[in-house]
Every structure is written in C-alpha cells, then in structure tokens.
Amino acid sequence: MTRWAVHRRRNARALGVGLSLLAGLQINAGYAQQASPPPPAKDAASSVKEPAPPPSVTILGARDAHGVLGRDVRSSTGEDMGQIVDVIVDLTGTVRAAVIDFGGFLGVGSRKIVVDWTALDFKHIADKSDQVTLDLNKEQVKAAPEYKEDKPVVVLGAAGKLSPWIFDH
Numbered sequence: 001m002t003r004w005a006v007h008r009r010r011n012a013r014a015l016g017v018g019l020s021l022l023a024g025l026q027i028n029a030g031y032a033q034q035a036s037p038p039p040p041a042k043d044a045a046s047s048v049k050e051p052a053p054p055p056s057v058t059i060l061g062a063r064d065a066h067g068v069l070g071r072d073v074r075s076s077t078g079e080d081m082g083q084i085v086d087v088i089v090d091l092t093g094t095v096r097a098a099v100i101d102f103g104g105f106l107g108v109g110s111r112k113i114v115v116d117w118t119a120l121d122f123k124h125i126a127d128k129s130d131q132v133t134l135d136l137n138k139e140q141v142k143a144a145p146e147y148k149e150d151k152p153v154v155v156l157g158a159a160g161k162l163s164p165w166i167f168d169h
Contacts, residue, residue: 063126072131073100073120079138088114088153097155099147100134112147116157 073081086099097114121133134141135158144156 066122066125066128068098068122068132071125073134074131075134075137076121077137081134081136081138081141082110084132085112097153100141102141113141113144114147114153114155115141115144116155119156119158 068084068087071084073084075081082100082102084098085101087095088097088099090096095117097116098120099112099114101110102113103110115134115136119135121135124130124133136156141156145154147153
C-alpha cells in the first residue's frame with residue numbers, strides 16, 4: 001500500500017468516527033431540546049400584574065345590625081313561635097324567607113316551616129336577648145306545611161306582603 005492509500009484510509013476512518021460522534025451529539029441534543037421546553041416568551045404586558053382594587057368597606061354601628069340565626073321568634077301577641085334556624089335566598093342572593101324551628105319541646109316534636117322575610121319585624125332588636133316578631137299567629141303557622149331540604153318550598157306570608165318568586169324547575 002502506498003503512503004497515500006494508508007493516509008486516505010486513516011482519514012476516512014477518522015472522518016467516519018467524527019461523523020458518528022457528530023450524529024450522536026445531534027441526536028442527544030435533540031433529546032435535550034425535547035426534555036426541556038424553551039423558556040416562555042416574556043411579554044411586558046403580561047408580566048406586570050395590576051394590583052387588585054381595594055375592597056369596599058361599610059361600617060355598621062353595633063345597634064344598627066344584628067345576626068338572626070338562633071333568634072327567638074314571637075307573634076305580635078307574644079306567642080312563642082320558635083327560633084330562626086336558616087335563611088333562604090333566591091338565585092340573585094336576595095333574602096326571601098326564614099326557616100323557623102316551630103313547636104315541640106327542646107327540639108322534640110318540632111318541625112321547620114318557612115315564613116316570608118317581610119312577615120318578620122326586626123325593629124325591636126337591641127341585643128342578643130331580644131326577639132324577632134312574626135306578623136302571623138300560632139294557628140296560621142301550625143297549619144303551614146313542613147320545610148324539607150331539596151323539596152319545593154312553601155312560604156307562609158303575612159296578608160298582602162308576599163310577592164311571587166321566579167324560579168326554574
């Protein structure tokens with residue numbers, strides 16, 4: 001073999017090894033690119049977050065607002081009508097009625113009835129011991145059907161105060 005032939009063979013072998021290494025690097029580089037996605041493009045408008053607006057604040061005086069759950073309810077003649085145990089709102093969040101635990105003794109034999117919110121009078125509440133007044137008598141409330149969760153609600157209202165509800169079935 002001539003000197004040139006040996007030299008060409010060596011170069012070809014070196015070139016083959018070099019091409020194999022280069023191909024391996026390109027394959028590995030492809031895997032590396034697939035494994036780690038490119039960094040997200042930085043958009044100046046999306047990276048700056050606007051601060052949330054401050055919430056609105058209303059201050060109610062201690063004598064101007066009171067909780068109603070657990071309040072005793074009395075008729076306008078002083079009859080014990082039970083306690084408010086829940087409040088019912090419509091789909092807009094407007095308070096429409098109160099659930100009263102009526103009758104029984106210490107929760108035994110009682111049943112829940114629903115009265116229209118406008119049938120309740122909150123004017124004489126000054127502290128936790130004060131009662132809510134209901135514009136219905138005991139006989140009217142006794143005749144009302146029992147409230148059951150996830151069933152149609154029958155709302156008992158004072159004469160002339162009840163407005164119809166709009167609801168979907």
